[in-house]
Amino acid sequence: MFAVSKETADERVAVRTQALTKVFRGFRAVDSVNLEVREGTVHALVGPNGAGKTTLFNLLTGFLAPTSGTITVFEEDVTGRPPEQIARRGVARSFQITSLFDSMTSREHVELALQGPTRQGFRFWRSEKLLGRNQVRVDELLGQVGLTPLADKPVGLLAYGQKRALELSLALALDPPVMLLDEPTAGMGTEDVDRTIELVRRIAAGRTVVLVDHNMHVVGSLADRVTVLQQGKVLAEGDYDEVRNDERVITAYLGEADHA
Template sequence: MSAQPAVDATDVVLRTHGLTKVFRGFTAVDAVDLEVRRGTVHALVGPNGAGKTTLFNLLSGFLKPTSGTIEHEGRDITGRQPEEIAHLGIARSFQITSLFDKLTARQHLELALGSPTGIGYRFWRSEKRLARFEGRAMELLDEVGMADQANREVGHFAYGQKRAVELALALALDPSLMLLDEPTAGMGVEDVDRTIALIARIARGRTVVFVDHNMHVVGSLADRVTVLQQGAVLVEGSYDEVRTDPKVITAYLGQSHV
């Protein structure tokens, strides 16, 4: 596999060096060195237990590393709290949807937009003040193709629609970097294809790192792929390079994917 060419430090949005997480003697993430280039879509793949979600939790501040460092835009963010990391322009979506069934899609966006001002935390007293975010909320919903569903309670939405609203919530932070954890998990084929198109659209002008088991998704979206095995980087390269690498075939993809 060809080596990744050297790039200017200003073109690296996210970098880890020797990032390690140990749980009671079990090494979940093992000395991971990762570079994510500006304006690219970077996939993290690997079998169950490879350390992908643990790595995401480290990058987004939900876990503290045992050792190693994380840099965002050249700034050391190792060990910072999730809310601090979010305010630096890193947005994360989770594998499991976490929306409020009785709130509309628009209300979700208004709360997200209002939270930096403190209004979002007092939404039961601030409905009129939240209304000032309606215009931007509608723009974000339109960006993910959900403007026509803005005033429906999300409890009535199909699974793919809920994931679209969650992407809009991530966009509400105006992030320079988006971390998407299993964005197509649990979806049928039609929803997967719609979500691929949606992620491709919102990735324009942004940097995206995502985890997904679906190699159709990875092949459709990723400019760069990092394969993890037992917490360590096994190989890295383009999708075509990775999918034909003998180590990957043996460890994860299997002959049927070649």
């Protein structure tokens, strides 16, 4: 289990940034962002293309080092730490673009994800028994995302929405208190979007979720709080109804998306 602060749940902040800034050759992709993500909530980051959402995600998960500012996870400073160290603090991430091995099954993917943090690592080929040592947990994770009937099917044969569900199970393998989901419904049809909303709702129980999604139906269905970014800065923040009625937000982004 990951250690967390002893503050009360209502007061506890899972992820906090203070004056977080990332500059690329003079361009301020993230500009003095102050963000507080409360434990046990779903917090959405929205904004037009180029607003800085993905850059902020990359900073929070250690794929980029900030130019200035700080990042804390349950009050522990993780600023500038590499991704594997931040993952050990209980932060797991899914990516916008799927990155799976087509010839491997869903079961094999999850088994490897479970072995990754252990001493076994990638030495699983030394014994056939090792590949099945986490069978119960593998079945649980695949069941959580609805892939039990497809557990032994090569991933290359799965539908796009099923691949995204598998990626969520890989993130869940770390049993993370915090999950960051980058465009979890990107490229999906309406039916897959609705299934993914329900899936995210289920896995959010008992943990903190930060998500980026351009689909306002997704944001409105899931988010307890919404932060709107524009040109790297926080433009507005509040619950979904507050931000969707904010004139600045309507002008910058939601004016088009709200009617979609």
